[in-house]
Amino acid sequence: MSEELRILTAWWGEPETVWMTRYLQTGGYKGLRKALKMTPQEVIDEVKASGLRGRGGAGFPTGVKWSFVPQDTGKPTYLVANFDESEPGTYNNRELVERDPHQFLEGVIIASYAVQCHTAFIYTRGEFLFPGQVLERAIAEAYDEGFLGKDILQSGYQLDVVLHKGAGAYICGEETALLSSLEGYRGQPRLRPPFPAVEGLYASPTAINNVETLCNVPHILMNGAKWFVGIGTEKSPGTKIFSVSGKVNLPGNFEAPMGTPARVVIEEMAGGVLDGKRLKAWTPGGSSTPFLTEEHLDVGLDFESIAEAGSLLGTGALMVTDERDCMVRVCHRLLQFYAHESCGKCTPCREGTWWVTRMLARVEEGFGRQEDLPLLGEIGDNILFKAFCALADGAVSPITSTLKYFRDEYEEHVRLGRCPFTEPRARRLRPVGEAPHEPSEPEHAAIPLSEILR
Amino acid sequence: MPVLSPELRADAERILARYPKGRERSAVMPLLYLVQSAEGRVTREGLKEVADLLGLKTAEVEAVASFYTMLRIRPTGRYLVSVCTNLACALRGSTEVYARAREVLGPGSEDMTEDGAFSLHEEECLGACDAAPVVQINFANYDRTTPDGIDALIDALRRGEPPPPSRGTFPGEFTKASRILAGLEPEAGR
Numbered sequence: 103m104s105e106e107l108r109i110l111t112a113w114w115g116e117p118e119t120v121w122m123t124r125y126l127q128t129g130g131y132k133g134l135r136k137a138l139k140m141t142p143q144e145v146i147d148e149v150k151a152s153g154l155r156g157r158g159g160a161g162f163p164t165g166v167k168w169s170f171v172p173q174d175t176g177k178p179t180y181l182v183a184n185f186d187e188s189e190p191g192t193y194n195n196r197e198l199v200e201r202d203p204h205q206f207l208e209g210v211i212i213a214s215y216a217v218q219c220h221t222a223f224i225y226t227r228g229e230f231l232f233p234g235q236v237l238e239r240a241i242a243e244a245y246d247e248g249f250l251g252k253d254i255l256q257s258g259y260q261l262d263v264v265l266h267k268g269a270g271a272y273i274c275g276e277e278t279a280l281l282s283s284l285e286g287y288r289g290q291p292r293l294r295p296p297f298p299a300v301e302g303l304y305a306s307p308t309a310i311n312n313v314e315t316l317c318n319v320p321h322i323l324m325n326g327a328k329w330f331v332g333i334g335t336e337k338s339p340g341t342k343i344f345s346v347s348g349k350v351n352l353p354g355n356f357e358a359p360m361g362t363p364a365r366v367v368i369e370e371m372a373g374g375v376l377d378g379k380r381l382k383a384w385t386p387g388g389s390s391t392p393f394l395t396e397e398h399l400d401v402g403l404d405f406e407s408i409a410e411a412g413s414l415l416g417t418g419a420l421m422v423t424d425e426r427d428c429m430v431r432v433c434h435r436l437l438q439f440y441a442h443e444s445c446g447k448c449t450p451c452r453e454g455t456w457w458v459t460r461m462l463a464r465v466e467e468g469f470g471r472q473e474d475l476p477l478l479g480e481i482g483d484n485i486l487f488k489a490f491c492a493l494a495d496g497a498v499s500p501i502t503s504t505l506k507y508f509r510d511e512y513e514e515h516v517r518l519g520r521c522p523f524t525e526p527r528a529r530r531l532r533p534v535g536e537a538p539h540e541p542s543e544p545e546h547a548a549i550p551l552s553e554i555l556r
Numbered sequence: 557m558p559v560l561s562p563e564l565r566a567d568a569e570r571i572l573a574r575y576p577k578g579r580e581r582s583a584v585m586p587l588l589y590l591v592q593s594a595e596g597r598v599t600r601e602g603l604k605e606v607a608d609l610l611g612l613k614t615a616e617v618e619a620v621a622s623f624y625t626m627l628r629i630r631p632t633g634r635y636l637v638s639v640c641t642n643l644a645c646a647l648r649g650s651t652e653v654y655a656r657a658r659e660v661l662g663p664g665s666e667d668m669t670e671d672g673a674f675s676l677h678e679e680e681c682l683g684a685c686d687a688a689p690v691v692q693i694n695f696a697n698y699d700r701t702t703p704d705g706i707d708a709l710i711d712a713l714r715r716g717e718p719p720p721p722s723r724g725t726f727p728g729e730f731t732k733a734s735r736i737l738a739g740l741e742p743e744a745g746r
Binding site for chain 2: 191192193229236269304349422
């Protein structure tokens with residue numbers, strides 16, 4: 103099980119794959135041809151039987167999600183492909199589109215057929231300027247070849263695809279915030295229920311799927327559910343593309359069966375820790391998933407095993423830190439991110455991330471107090487599961503996991519009055535607005551009342 | 557002078573036609589990109605014209621524009637320099653890259669340099685962490701940038717000689733990149 107298994111990434115080595123002609127030569131759009139000969143329900147059943155689970159983070163079974171889309175509402179049905187890949191450390195969607203855009207489009211078309219949708223939207227992250235161009239080109243080719251538009255492959259099925267660009271907001275990766283954004287509003291999440299399957303885009307039935315999820319679909323149609331079930335683990339079938347970054351020798355995307363141990367991905371595929379240093383911490387699925395450590399390296403990268411180890415598989419993005427990295431600083435940088443990206447809709451997230459960021463800055467700068475440590479945990483508790491959407495829960499992950507595994511580093515910051523990972527230096531002025539960590543200097547001490555009254 | 561010329565109004569119609577009838581509000585973001593492609597940023601006048609096109613209040617369009625960082629309400633240089641300093645890039649030295657860019661571009665460059673050439677932006681994860689530290693110029697990626705590398709990159713841009721990005725072609729000035737984002741340059745990527 104220690105080998106790479108290239109299904110979605112099989113043609114990444116060939117630059118020509120971005121073009122329709124090459125994609126067709128390698129068996130492209132055969133999954134679609136097969137799907138169009140089946141009924142939509144049969145397509146859903148096949149994907150259900152494959153056990154494919156969403157690759158965007160939550161891991162919800164894709165076929166089940168599609169089966170929740172009602173067909174008798176009298177409203178149009180929509181499919182939205184979530185290409186707003188923004189989870190820190192994650193970059194497999196981008197490479198899937200840049201290197202093999204038709205594989206993704208084929209998945210979009212099959213999924214659209216399954217839920218009987220005639221207008222599909224691809225919500226593309228704005229910063230993905232080049233991937234967006236690759237998609238524009240591929241969509242134009244697909245129309246030319248009759249894979250999109252009216253009467254696709256003489257099946258009578260019609261589908262139009264609209265490419266919609268985001269404009270720089272992490273929250274829009276959250277599916278209900280994405281829908282708000284796509285409807286022309288601020289990207290703020292909505293209450294569920296109603297779930298998007300029932301009332302999604304324009305309050306109509308909507309299926310929303312991640313890019314990697316959709317890329318699996320043509321292969322499932324081509325090779326059958328049984329084949330797919332034979333890959334990976336029982337409850338997490340298929341492969342996963344792991345994005346490895348940070349302190350490794352060969353950062354990159356690696357496709358391997360679900361359940362592949364993290365050690366194999368980090369040490370063999372990504373070439374091990376940089377400069378022969380010792381690994382300190384790693385995220386299994388982006389910054390919103392709790393850090394794990396060296397002792398978890400033999401845990402399999404699948405939904406169940408990672409959950410058992412106390413984290414989440416998320417997007418499969420492994421960000422690796424080594425012994426030279428200060429985990430307080432790491433946590434601070436990530437919380438800055440969440441504070442910046444909090445949409446401001448609800449209080450625990452908006453205020454909580456802001457305060458925690460300030461506290462972490464104080465600890466990192468050497469002005470932390472012993473009581474800050476339990477307080478950080480307490481604020482985390484007051485955010486977790488109490489906010490409107492999962493962004494806030496993600497923000498708590500680095501706080502609780504670094505406090506759990508690297509509490510000694512926090513304590514060392516407080517004890518030394520500086521960051522132990524940087525050279526001792528002249529004590530900086532305390533940040534504006536921050537409370538001093540020690541009692542006031544004698545010359546600033548309040549004059550006792552008795553002295554004034556004398 | 558209106559922000560949207562007759563030609564740009566025709567572009568606006570093309571953008572509106574992408575969305576289902578009665579759902580034209582969905583076009584607000586691409587329309588704001590269109591305005592940005594004309595003005596180099598989104599001004600009050602631009603907000604108003606988009607509002608008029610959609611039958612909305614200017615404040616409703618402003619509420620959208622102010623939410624998204626790629627829609628620039630503040631004056632913006634011809635080259636938007638975005639340096640990712642999120643974790644994966646920070647672990648590979650992006651903090652120093654950003655510091656050098658700030659040093660080279662000078663004080664105030666986080667808004668716009670005095671010559672109107674550059675705006676520096678500290679960016680969150682750009683989804684290309686294998687190539688950390690990642691820099692984007694007008695949303696074109698430059699992989700594995702170093703402090704000296706960004707120095708040279710800025711120099712080349714000052715000479716008007718943008719080097720080819722790591723993937724794709726250089727989109728041109730910020731206004732042109734905004735036009736691509738509005739989905740109006742399908743040929744640009746070919």
